[in-house]
Amino acid sequence: MRIALLGGTGDIGEGLALRWAHDTDHDVLIGSRDPEKARDSATAYVEELEERGIEASVKGFVNEMAADRADIVVLAVPPYHVGDTVESVAEKLDADTILVSPAVGMKGDEDGLHYHPPGTGSVTALVAQRAPEEVPVVGAFHNLAAAKLSNLDVDLGVDTLLVSDDADAKATVGRLAEEIDGIRALDVGPIANAAEVESVTPLVINIARYNDEMRDVGVRFH
Numbered sequence: 001m002r003i004a005l006l007g008g009t010g011d012i013g014e015g016l017a018l019r020w021a022h023d024t025d026h027d028v029l030i031g032s033r034d035p036e037k038a039r040d041s042a043t044a045y046v047e048e049l050e051e052r053g054i055e056a057s058v059k060g061f062v063n064e065m066a067a068d069r070a071d072i073v074v075l076a077v078p079p080y081h082v083g084d085t086v087e088s089v090a091e092k093l094d095a096d097t098i099l100v101s102p103a104v105g106m107k108g109d110e111d112g113l114h115y116h117p118p119g120t121g122s123v124t125a126l127v128a129q130r131a132p133e134e135v136p137v138v139g140a141f142h143n144l145a146a147a148k149l150s151n152l153d154v155d156l157g158v159d160t161l162l163v164s165d166d167a168d169a170k171a172t173v174g175r176l177a178e179e180i181d182g183i184r185a186l187d188v189g190p191i192a193n194a195a196e197v198e199s200v201t202p203l204v205i206n207i208a209r210y211n212d213e214m215r216d217v218g219v220r221f222h
Contacts, residue, residue: 003176004070006031006063006077006085009041012102013076015149016141017045019180021056022152026179028058031066038062052152068092072100072176074141079103079123086130095134098169101127102141104201112209113202115195122194124163136169138162139194140177140185142201145208148216156182158218161197165190186221 003020005013008030021028030045032038038060045058060066067073067089077085082103093099103123107116120126124139131137140162148154160177162185164170174185188197200219208217 004066011146031063112206115199124194136166
């Protein structure tokens with residue numbers, strides 16, 4: 001399977017790229033608006049994996065080319081770029097592509113971060129609205145600590161919550177998530193429930209901010 005991480009040069013993109021390349025044999029494609037930046041990041045990821053004795057396929061492309069080559073397209077971009085990114089690659093997507101959204105709308109002040117969804121009610125809903133009608137959308141990976149995810153020496157032991165209106169696509173992303181050692185995928189229903197999932201992210205970040213011993217806190221349900 002080919003997994004494209006659009007915005008794969010950023011924190012969450014780096015973490016997912018390293019984990020999938022380390023724990024699976026999937027091809028990982030790093031996307032960026034700047035293809036040179038994508039290639040540089042892909043090279044850096046490969047070098048880190050090689051130092052650990054892992055041979056992996058990680059390549060960098062401009063976003064549109066990465067999306068065109070992928071089975072799974074992860075929008076690892078800030079929430080305010082999500083809509084434009086979807087529209088920029090829309091012609092490269094089809095019914096056989098699964099679009100994954102981990103972005104969360106937040107606003108910060110001196111007290112911390114607060115959930116700030118777009119007018120659609122959630123970023124996942126925004127992606128579904130902007131994506132071609134035939135392309136299934138799954139919300140996932142919202143509540144993961146990027147620094148912990150990208151540190152391959154750390155055991156994760158976290159859950160990721162999945163929402164989608166397409167049961168098959170959600171199951172595929174769930175299996176893909178659980179191929180990363182230490183991640184468990186939990187079904188939270190349709191995209192209508194995305195706001196509840198996304199709103200957990202500022203809570204987790206605020207816990208990390210106010211508790212030094214929980215800097216890379218995640219979510220685990222029992």
